[in-house]
Amino acid sequence: MTPETTNHLSDEALNDVLIGMGSSASESHIAACPLCRGKVEEFQSDLGAWNRTTLKWSEARAERAGRIEVRPARRRPPLAALGWALAAAALLAIAIPVGREAGMFGTNHGTTVAPQEDSEAQIAQDNELLKAVNAAINPDEISPLKEYDLFGRPHPRHRHRPQ
Amino acid sequence: MGAYASSEFIDMVPRSRVEWRCARRARAIGELDDIDGLVKNYRARILRFVTYSTGDPDLAETITQDTLLKAWMGRENFRGDCSVKTWLTGIAINVTRDHMRSAKFKFWRQTRSTALDVQDLAAFLPAEGSGPERQMLAREKVRELSQAVEALSPNQRTVFLMKFVEEMPVAEISQVLGMPVNTVRTHLHRALSSVRSRMGASV
Numbered sequence: 001m002t003p004e005t006t007n008h009l010s011d012e013a014l015n016d017v018l019i020g021m022g023s024s025a026s027e028s029h030i031a032a033c034p035l036c037r038g039k040v041e042e043f044q045s046d047l048g049a050w051n052r053t054t055l056k057w058s059e060a061r062a063e064r065a066g067r068i069e070v071r072p073a074r075r076r077p078p079l080a081a082l083g084w085a086l087a088a089a090a091l092l093a094i095a096i097p098v099g100r101e102a103g104m105f106g107t108n109h110g111t112t113v114a115p116q117e118d119s120e121a122q123i124a125q126d127n128e129l130l131k132a133v134n135a136a137i138n139p140d141e142i143s144p145l146k147e148y149d150l151f152g153r154p155h156p157r158h159r160h161r162p163q
Numbered sequence: 164m165g166a167y168a169s170s171e172f173i174d175m176v177p178r179s180r181v182e183w184r185c186a187r188r189a190r191a192i193g194e195l196d197d198i199d200g201l202v203k204n205y206r207a208r209i210l211r212f213v214t215y216s217t218g219d220p221d222l223a224e225t226i227t228q229d230t231l232l233k234a235w236m237g238r239e240n241f242r243g244d245c246s247v248k249t250w251l252t253g254i255a256i257n258v259t260r261d262h263m264r265s266a267k268f269k270f271w272r273q274t275r276s277t278a279l280d281v282q283d284l285a286a287f288l289p290a291e292g293s294g295p296e297r298q299m300l301a302r303e304k305v306r307e308l309s310q311a312v313e314a315l316s317p318n319q320r321t322v323f324l325m326k327f328v329e330e331m332p333v334a335e336i337s338q339v340l341g342m343p344v345n346t347v348r349t350h351l352h353r354a355l356s357s358v359r360s361r362m363g364a365s366v
Contacts, residue, residue, distance in 0.1 A: 011356060015351070019333065019348065054328070067202075
């Protein structure tokens with residue numbers, strides 16, 4: 001028996017061989033020592049069986065899972081830009097009426113368009129419409145106040161006493 | 164003398180190396196362009212890697228799908244300095260990390276009592292012409308090894324899978340994980356010691 005085969009590899013040296021980072025001394029020991037070589041070969045054999053089994057399992061599972069669909073990516077508007085747009089819109093909604101009220105938009109400079117005058121016909125039509133609305137909300141019924149001549153006569157309790 | 168123009172600099176690098184890298188990239192880009200081919204060639208391998216990384220086959224399917232889509236959509240970013248398999252493994256690790264950080268994953272991880280059905284797994288052991296006794300022994304070994312891998316810490320499990328399942332060199336594992344080689348080696352040592360002791364220290 002040679003010294004190489006009597007002093008077996010430590011766990012660390014054996015691990016290094018399994019990782020593929022064994023020293024030349026370890027490699028030559030493995031070549032000469034059937035016990036240590038047996039350990040390496042047994043681990044590799046178990047690992048090989050495990051790898052083949054897990055790959056078969058994985059292939060079967062992947063087959064069951066079906067096809068992977070590639071959908072075209074939808075471009076979403078960036079949230080920051082959307083936020084800025086909303087903020088600008090809100091600012092305009094507040095600033096424009098306030099500015100108009102304060103006469104900041106130059107109505108005196110003749111740059112704005114004067115509101116168009118309504119025509120006579122339009123005014124007459126509007127008046128007719130208003131009358132119709134009045135008639136609808138004030139039916140021709142005599143008001144109890146008018147009927148009992150309660151208009152203009154103050155209630156006895158509310159009558160002002162002469163000072 | 165001023166700085167080298169880019170073309171001059173490229174001329175200083177051995178031409179064969181540059182050409183080899185460009186050719187490799189071109190081949191890989193061609194391979195990555197075909198989503199169906201990508202799925203066919205790599206889906207099962209990524210699924211296995213992610214299943215053992217997460218311990219959850221259902222989540223692993225989602226992560227595998229995300230990985231392949233991410234790779235396909237970002238194929239222009241592939242530099243060609245590693246194999247497609249290594250590149251995909253790196254993407255799978257990142258996608259897995261993102262999922263594992265989520266609160267939803269943590270919740271389900273706590274509620275799940277068992278991850279992978281090892282009995283179901285053993286049924287996939289190839290027959291390989293051995294007798295029923297040897298087949299039973301092999302199934303037992305597969306079951307033990309599966310449980311030993313599942314019992315590893317996340318870091319140990321990742322490097323173990325990269326080394327012994329994906330067959331990546333230690334230097335490449337170190338590069339993909341952004342870990343020093345010695346750290347990878349330490350994780351591998353601990354993982355191996357744990358796996359071997361769980362398997363009865365016969366190996």
